[in-house]
Amino acid sequence: MESNGKGGKLQVALVTGATSGIGKAVAIELASRGYRVYGTGRNPSQPGKADEHGIVFYPMDVLSETSVYETVKCVIANEQRLDVLVACAGMGIAGSVEDTAMSDADLQMRTNFLGTVLAVKGCLPQMRQQKQGKIVIIGSLAGRIGMPFQAFYSSSKFALEGFVESLRHEVKPFGIDVCIVEPGDFSTGFTAARKKSGTMGSPYSEAFQRTISIQEHDEMHGSDPQVAARAVAGILEKKKMPLRIVVGPVFQKFAAGLKRVIPAKWFELLYKLYYRL
Numbered sequence: 001m002e003s004n005g006k007g008g009k010l011q012v013a014l015v016t017g018a019t020s021g022i023g024k025a026v027a028i029e030l031a032s033r034g035y036r037v038y039g040t041g042r043n044p045s046q047p048g049k050a051d052e053h054g055i056v057f058y059p060m061d062v063l064s065e066t067s068v069y070e071t072v073k074c075v076i077a078n079e080q081r082l083d084v085l086v087a088c089a090g091m092g093i094a095g096s097v098e099d100t101a102m103s104d105a106d107l108q109m110r111t112n113f114l115g116t117v118l119a120v121k122g123c124l125p126q127m128r129q130q131k132q133g134k135i136v137i138i139g140s141l142a143g144r145i146g147m148p149f150q151a152f153y154s155s156s157k158f159a160l161e162g163f164v165e166s167l168r169h170e171v172k173p174f175g176i177d178v179c180i181v182e183p184g185d186f187s188t189g190f191t192a193a194r195k196k197s198g199t200m201g202s203p204y205s206e207a208f209q210r211t212i213s214i215q216e217h218d219e220m221h222g223s224d225p226q227v228a229a230r231a232v233a234g235i236l237e238k239k240k241m242p243l244r245i246v247v248g249p250v251f252q253k254f255a256a257g258l259k260r261v262i263p264a265k266w267f268e269l270l271y272k273l274y275y276r277l
């Protein structure tokens with residue numbers, strides 16, 4: 001195996017959603033630590049060419065099975081191995097359950113949940129053959145705590161929690177380790193890219209506007225994506241990765257812990273007060 005130039009073995013990493021935010025920061029962090037990094041987005045500017053960090057971008061739309069499998073195939077054809085997958089690609093849809101069209105609910109689940117599943121399925125055969133691999137899934141704190149007016153986003157991230165718990169058991173015998181990283185609020189392109197279903201005149205309109213403005217304010221004043229990137233890189237360096245970790249602002253890490261220890265009705269009351277629901 002090739003050396004990474006830092007006295008270790010060269011590790012090949014694929015980072016989905018590496019054109020922006022957390023995925024971009026993860027790709028740069030891994031490249032700086034000596035990984036050979038392949039990044040993806042739907043329309044990368046210079047596909048197949050290494051950028052200034054040495055990251056090679058390929059197009060990948062996680063809504064398309066062919067696109068995901070073809071890109072993974074390309075990386076493996078180039079490197080004959082694949083050691084790490086960091087699945088970051090995702091987006092958010094907000095609105096009341098009643099106001100959100102089923103086509104948007106479907107898009108949310110296909111992007112965040114099934115899109116991640118596809119990336120994992122694409123990488124598993126190679127990792128299994130190598131008897132070695134590490135998979136980090138970017139979930140969300142919203143996958144531990146149901147966010148008001150983000151029911152479908154939360155559902156897509158809750159789904160990933162169950163997926164990772166199950167997957168870990170299945171792939172451990174093949175030397176593959178899996179971890180879900182749960183970011184709190186980070187200042188990224190996520191807020192501007194969010195799709196909103198706030199029908200004018202809807203009985204939910206006022207509460208939705210109030211809630212989403214608090215949520216978006218928190219995101220825009222959230223942590224730097226580099227914090228998440230360093231956490232992901234740190235986890236990958238561990239011999240055994242934890243099942244899940246929360247990253248982000250301290251009070252949000254506290255909220256995740258609090259949910260585990262206080263009665264559900266108290267936790268619900270805290271959210272109700274915070275969002276003035």
Ligand SMILES: NC(=O)c1ccc[n+]([C@@H]2O[C@H](COP(=O)([O-])OP(=O)(O)OC[C@H]3O[C@@H](n4cnc5c(N)ncnc54)[C@H](OP(=O)(O)O)[C@@H]3O)[C@@H](O)[C@H]2O)c1
Nearest residue numbers: 017019020021022041042061062089090140186188189190
């Ligand atoms: N920011 C936060 O506060 C926060 C909190 C918790 C969890 N997260 C999670 O962190 C992950 C990264 O989000 P971010 O905050 O870094 O947002 P971001 O800056 O908007 O980045 C999203 C990335 O996902 C890619 N993407 C979106 N739809 C895609 C599709 N259909 N196929 C392929 N790639 C797609 C985008 O690439 P292109 O647009 O170039 O295709 C982009 O690279 C997401 O899973 C998000 O749910 C974010």
